[in-house]
Amino acid sequence: MSRRNKSPIGGVLIFGLLVAGAGFVYTSDMFEREQPSVVVESNGYWNLKKPLNISIDDASGLGSYKVTLKTSTDEIVVVDENFISPERDVKLKIKAPRSVYALKEKTVTLIVESTDTSKWNFLKGNSVRAKYKLRIDKRRPRLNIVSHSYKISKGGSAVVIFKASDENMDEIYIESNNDKKFKVQEFYKDGYYISLLAWPLIDDNFKATVIAKDFAGNIAKAYIPLYLKEKNYRVSNIKLSDRFLKGKIADLAEEFVETQGIDNSLEQFRIINEDVRAKNEKLIHELSSKVSDARISDFKINRMYPLRNAQVVAHFGDHRKYFYDGNYISESYHLGLDLASNSMAKIKPQNSGKIVYADFNGLYGHMPMIDHGLGLYTIYGHCSSIKVNSDEPFRAKTVIANTGKSGYAMGDHLHFGVLVQGIEVRPQEWMDKDWIRINITNIIKNAKKIIDRN
Ligand SMILES: [Zn+2]
Secondary structure, X not given: OOHHHHOHHHHHHHHHHHHHHHHHHHHOHHHOOOOOEEEXXXXXXXXXXXXXXXXXXXXXXXXXXXXXXXXXXXXXXXXXXXXXXXXXXXXXXXXXXXXXHOOOOOEEEEEEEEXXXXXXXXXXXXXXXXXXXXXXXXXXXXXXXXXXXXXXXXOOEEEEEEEEEOOOEEEEEEEOHHHOEEEOEEEOOOOEEEEEEEOOOOXXXXXXXXXXXXXXOOEEEEEOOOEEEOOOOOEEEEEOOHHHHHHHHHHHHHHOHHHOOOOOHHHHHHHHHHHHHHHHHHHHHHHOOOOOOXXXXXXXXXXXXOOOOOEEEEOOOOEEEEEEOOEEEEEEEOOOEEEEOOOOOEEOOOOOEEEXXXXXXXXXXXXXXXXXXXXXXXXXXXXXXXXXOOOOEEOOOOOOEEOEOOOOOOOOEEEEEEEEOXXXXXXXXXXXXXXXXXXXXXXXXXXXXXXXXX
16 A cells, blocks of 8 residues: 555645645735835925824834935935834824935935835845935015005905915915905916905904915915904894784795794794894805906906985994893894885996896895905895896996895895905995095005006
């Protein structure tokens, strides 16, 4: 009997062990064949001030890593580490060494090397050598305010023109209270920008700062020194009558989704005055937040005067508090100017633009909206009929709509609203020829003179 024939079971066993062994090598972390993964948090720019965040990780564990900065003349090892026991992952914050900071070079190469503790590769493990080219930009954007309105009133508007430059500019905007960001528009010549500003009626203070950021994370800020003019707005305590609740409010409650299934008149009123109003205003704010990306070389605006021979029937900024039987129910701000003349009177806006909305908007009733450019918008609420369509150009001094009492209106009137980048502002300013000249037109004229001199 030969030995070969004697042990067929042994042969199978050995084969089985070999397969298992190979399987172990292929699936175990100990023999994994993946090189460590390296992630550098960077957009390709570095200002040398912000540490570079690098993370390295590996399934079998890291044995070593090394970070080098390579310039045209030098190789600087920033960190070089060998672990005694393997680390699953490392997170590095690489700060620029002084010698790099002193260099005048525009680029450096970041080299990240690492080896894992895998037994693969005849126990040598898997290695990675990752290179990243980084553009060095240590300089902050240059920022200069060219011209601005001297003052801004609470609830009012202003304008600013400034110069901003940086070879790697990323973002330019104006920041004011409550993290509001005003978009800026390119103005007249390269590197100049313009923006209208608005001090929201409900904010006690106003502070605006131009911010310019480059891709390397350098930030420049320029505070706009506006003189703040306080304005007192009326607070009225209004008693809700049963006639009003059972009449207008009951009618409106039938119309809105929000008040379906609500029978209590006071609750209906509260929902209409708060929830429905908030929804309608949100639409207005969204539509009026857009600012064109196109460069403008001028901004001319006529005195706004949408309704001839009209009487002011309610002011901008009225803070209305509602009571029933001596109990507080709700409150709201009146964010436009109510004008009344004859019923179904023709509304003729004095400035051209583009119709951005021409539809029903809850409490505002039938409401067209015009975009006049530079983030300035006007709305016309409670109309009986609208004579324009959305997305059409609007020609100044033509009829946009007729007054009415659609939406939340008791008598026939026009609710005239002016907005700057989604913020309701005092319409009276834009209805005043002298205010426009002193605060807007002259500032722009003056800025152009300064720009031409440079
Ligand atoms: Zn109104």
